[in-house]
Amino acid sequence: MEDDVNLAQVCKDMLEMMGFQVTLAHDATSAMQSLNQLLHVDLLFSDIRMPGGTSGLELANRARQRLPELPVLLTTGFSEAQRREALIYPLLNKPYTYESLSRALQELL
Template sequence: QHLAVVAGDMLEMMGFDVSIAHSANEALQLINRLPRIDLLFSDIVMPGGTNGLELANHIRERRPELPILLASGFSNAQQKDALIYPLLDKPYTYEKLADALHELL
């Protein structure tokens, strides 16, 4: 939860309006409720039984045009996910997040 707030602060400093969801279920509710979402940024490890990769797959079905960036602190995540979505290694700095978003958007 604390990492979500730190990432949200970084994104706000970059000029994004941020809505934080603390579970995949909350994120899906936000996607359905908010009129405009420009990006999904999620950790692969999430509370609530659904991980960030599963969340990304659900959202990709509903919103195929939505850019998705995932973060992970596990080195095997790159192998497991075959990089369907861009993956930012944790820990990351403001600059690394900005660079990843620049490439994605």
């Protein structure tokens, strides 16, 4: 889940180059709809700071209620407070590269 359309596309391209099938969501509502409709989900990758009143952290918690074993990777380019909030999930700091994203996913999966 990423609200920046350009960054979402770059990230989608990187993930597809790594062999993943990607479903993009630009807010938590559409992300949860996708999670509820998909038969299989390997990973939730979300920005922490999102529009619409639901953060990526809240999305991750909701997703884990439905899919307790779902691997979650969060990302942020913002404050230390947001980083502390997300300590229950692995965190990839923005800006990230193909290599750092790949490494984070290898560690998680």
